[in-house]
Amino acid sequence: xxxxxxxxxxxxxxxxxxxxxxxxxxxxxxxxxxxxxxxxxxxxxxxxxxxxxxxxxxxxxxxxxxxxxxxxxxxxxxxxxxxxxxxxxxxxxxxxxxxxxxxxxxxxxxxxxxx
Amino acid sequence: xxxxxxxxxxxxxxxxxxxxxxxxxxxxxxxxxxxxxxxxxxxxxxxxxxxxxxxxxxxxxxxxxxxxxxxxxxxxxxxxxxxxxxxxxxxxxxxxxxxxxxxxxxxxxxx
Numbered sequence: 672x673x674x675x676x677x678x679x680x681x682x683x684x685x686x687x688x689x690x691x692x693x694x695x696x697x698x699x700x701x702x703x704x705x706x707x708x709x710x711x712x713x714x715x716x717x718x719x720x721x722x723x724x725x726x727x728x729x730x731x732x733x734x735x736x737x738x739x740x741x742x743x744x745x746x747x748x749x750x751x752x753x754x755x756x757x758x759x760x761x762x763x764x765x766x767x768x769x770x771x772x773x774x775x776x777x778x779x780x781x782x783x784x785x786x
Numbered sequence: 787x788x789x790x791x792x793x794x795x796x797x798x799x800x801x802x803x804x805x806x807x808x809x810x811x812x813x814x815x816x817x818x819x820x821x822x823x824x825x826x827x828x829x830x831x832x833x834x835x836x837x838x839x840x841x842x843x844x845x846x847x848x849x850x851x852x853x854x855x856x857x858x859x860x861x862x863x864x865x866x867x868x869x870x871x872x873x874x875x876x877x878x879x880x881x882x883x884x885x886x887x888x889x890x891x892x893x894x895x896x897x
Contacts, residue, residue, distance in 0.1 A: 713889050715887070716884040762830075772883070774832055776832075777829025
């Protein structure tokens, strides 16, 4: 079974530039999560999707962050414009339908550096 | 109340020893307590999880001990091996509420 695939693995941008991250979850996993992990910290949830619907986006800074999961499969997370404080690892995870927040499978993440 | 506090921040254990990492929580509504293992450059991977209706769960060399009255739970790694060197995160959630992670413990197993 292929795991959660994320791209790119690394991204370096200047502040105020836009950036986008892509995630393809494990086949058959209806629930998709985007987390942000700051250096030396645990992951923090940004948004959770059940199929195409964003069911928990309370932690997403909506002034500059947006996400979509149009066909209920892969997803894109965008930041526009990026700020220095956005430097972090952005992790995508997926899980089977049923009880959310259990048995999450994470991708390897995108490491973002904002200069 | 949504926090999970993890200790220690870092831990060094000799090969063959027992590694113990502790977590404490405040929200008594939490009903799912997983531990994740993360290697450098990789995402976290689920190691073992427990619900509050049991006090202990063991999978191979990994054991979770759960103390509901103290609102604490811990991960024990028996016969620790150099391959266990990683960062470990405890976490907690309830119902459909988000999974909240601790700050992590960097474990080093010396050969």
